[in-house]
Amino acid sequence: MTQPGTVVRDVSATPKEFDASLRQAGAERIDGASPLYRIADGDVRLEIEIAIGPGRRIGLIRLPTLIVTYRFIAGSPASQRALLARLDRAMHRGGG
Numbered sequence: 001m002t003q004p005g006t007v008v009r010d011v012s013a014t015p016k017e018f019d020a021s022l023r024q025a026g027a028e029r030i031d032g033a034s035p036l037y038r039i040a041d042g043d044v045r046l047e048i049e050i051a052i053g054p055g056r057r058i059g060l061i062r063l064p065t066l067i068v069t070y071r072f073i074a075g076s077p078a079s080q081r082a083l084l085a086r087l088d089r090a091m092h093r094g095g096g
Contacts, residue, residue: 005072007084010053011091012063018050018091025090027083044075044083 011018015034022037023030029040037048053065070087072080 005080007070007072009068009070011050011066011068012056013066013091014064015050015052015066018066018068021090022048022087025087027086039083041083042075042079044079045073046075046080046083047071047073 013021019034027039027041031038031040035050039046039048047070049069049071051067051069053067056063056065070084075083
C-alpha cells in the first residue's frame, strides 16, 4: 500500500540509465544519486528511491527493472502531476 503523495512504478532501466533520464527531465535541482534522489522544482519537493527489481524476459531478451518510489513532500497537486508527467516523458525509450 502506498502513502498519499507516493507513487510506485516499475521501470525498465538500469540505475545508470535511470539517472541519465532523470537528469534529462530538466528539474531545477536534483541532489543525490542512486538509490536516493531529492528534487526541487518550483514549489514541488520530491524524493525518489530506486531498488533493483526482478529482470523481465521477452523471448530471448532480458530487460533490467527498477522499482521506483516517488514521494512528494511539498507542492500543489497540479505541480506534482506536471513534474511527474515530465519525469515520465524523460523515462520513455524508443521501440513502440
